[in-house]
Amino acid sequence: MAATSIKDLQAIEVLDSRGNPTVRVFATLENGVRVSASVPSGASTGEYEAVELRDGDPTRYGGKGVLKACANVMEVIAPALRGMDAREQLAIDRTMIELDGTENKARLGANAILGVSMAVAKAAAVSEGEELYRYLGGSEARRLPVPCMNILNGGEHADNSVDFQEFMAVPHGAPSFSEGLRYVAETFHTLKKILEAKGYSTAVGDEGGFAPNLGSNEEAIELIVEAIEKSGYKPGIDISIAIDSAATSFSTDKKGHYNLKWSGAGEMTSDDLIALAKEWVAKYPIILWEDPLAEEDWEGFAKFTKELGDKIEVVGDDIFVTNTKFIRRGIEEHTANASLIKLNQIGSVTETVDAVRLCIEHGWRAFLSHRSGETCDSFLADFAVAMGTGHLKSGSASRSERLAKYNRLLEIEAQLGPDALYYWK
Structure with missing residues (x-):
């Protein structure tokens, strides 16, 4: 038996950044290496995402417990993987997928499968004496992502009057990751002062961005532009803006009708939202727009991309759910020009890599992303460098579970030294 063979897998229930249970897996190899991996959880989720197995017991955590998923790791997955070489990621992930036997991982739970998949990858990297990003990405893994920092929250991530879920500051004009992170962290703190001066709340949402009640969705953009300028940077040159509408959350039919009720904008069609986007892109330094339309509004998405795809990055999240089947359809129908990539949306490291490669x-482009329910596990940071996709969203300059990813990227940049690459496209 190889020294890198899996000896044991254990799983426990831990809490994520929203105080809800999630799965932490411990992988032990024959050589004594023991590592852990913790699985994130989303709030704004696509209908076709891999299933996050919850216990449904109302007497524990309001039904959100994950004891079943933990038991599946130890009682079903561990016996099947014991003795397999941790370096055989594809074979391990395929074994778990076949063991589950469902299209959406509903039997064992994507949270159980992903926890094992991540932990095994970490264990293999330690055994090989390599950094995780280098183990997953090879010797050419040296591109640091541009940090798309969520500095204003709305939608499902905040209890306020803003319909759109995320407004991000994107430091594409910075010379390095560390400088880019500084640019947007300074903008975040300047924004706080602006909000305070206007009498707005500086409480934060799930991902650490400020969540004030504003007069309109557009005011969020205006405030960020003001913060960029007052921080000493040039909008559109040093820092631009990215938006995640998460339009499924305010769609009345998930296809072509919407109700922007929180901001008072009211009922709108796909064409109305496209017209609004064209107006904003012409007026403001917007560089990326995620989920501008709902997860079943394929026709509207394609219209949006036809109108704006040559000017900005149009990202599909809920519509593609990191699934190669949906991404392939999107490519064929010109639905977008980028896909959001979330590990727990598909449920294994191998399938996530496949989605990135297809893009x-x-x-x-492939836009790497955290989830609103996160942990301090920094796997995503290494994965972003391994994939070399050039941009990442990991929340704001607050909340330790978000900063854990940024701080890990600072470590990686320091390790790479002059070999580190940083650029938008």
Whole structure:
């Protein structure tokens, strides 16, 4: 038996950044290496995401417990993987997928499968004496992502009057990751002063961005532009803006009708939202727009991309759910020009890599992302460098579970030294 063979897998229930249970997996190899991996959880989720197995017991955590998923790791997955070489990521992930036997991982739970998948990858990297990003990405893994920092929250991530879920500051004009992070962290703190001066709340949402009640969705953009300028940077040159509408959350039919009720904008169609986006892109330094339309509004998404895809990055999240089947359809129908990539949306490291590779092969961008329910596990940071996709969203300059990813990227940049790359496209 190889020294890198899996000896044991254990799982426990821990709490994520929203105080809800999630799965932490411990992988032990024959050589004594023991590591852990913790699985994130989303609030704004696509209908076709891999299933996050919850216990449904109302007497524990309001039904959100994950004891079943933990038991599946130890009682079903561990016996099947014991003795397999941790370096055989594809074989391990395929074994778990076949063991589950469902299209969406509903039997064992994507949270159980992903926890094992991540932990095994970490254990293999330690055994090989390599950094995780280098183990996963090879010797050429040296591109640091541009940090798309969520500095204003709305939608499902905040209890306020803003319909759109995220407004991000994107430091594409910085010379390095560390400088880019500084640019947007300074903008975040300047924004806080602006909000205080206007009498707005500076409480934060799930991902650490401020969540004030504003007069309109557009005011969020205006405040960020003001914060960029007052921080000493040039909008559109040093720092631009990215938006995640998470439009499924305010769609009345998930296809072509919407109700922006929180901001008072009212009922709108796909064409109305496209017209609004064209107006904003012409007026403000917007560089990326995620989920501008709902997860079943394929026709509207394609219209949006036709109108704006040559000017900005149009990202599909809920519509693609990191699933190669949906991404492939999107490529064929020109639905977008990028896909959001979330590990727990598909449920294994191998399938996530497949989704990234499919995007790159067809000239699309792959936008790596955390979830609103996070842990301090920094796997995502290493994964972003391994994939070399060039941009990442990991929350704001507050909340330790978000900063854990940024701080890990600072470590990686220091390790790479002059070999580190940083650029938007």
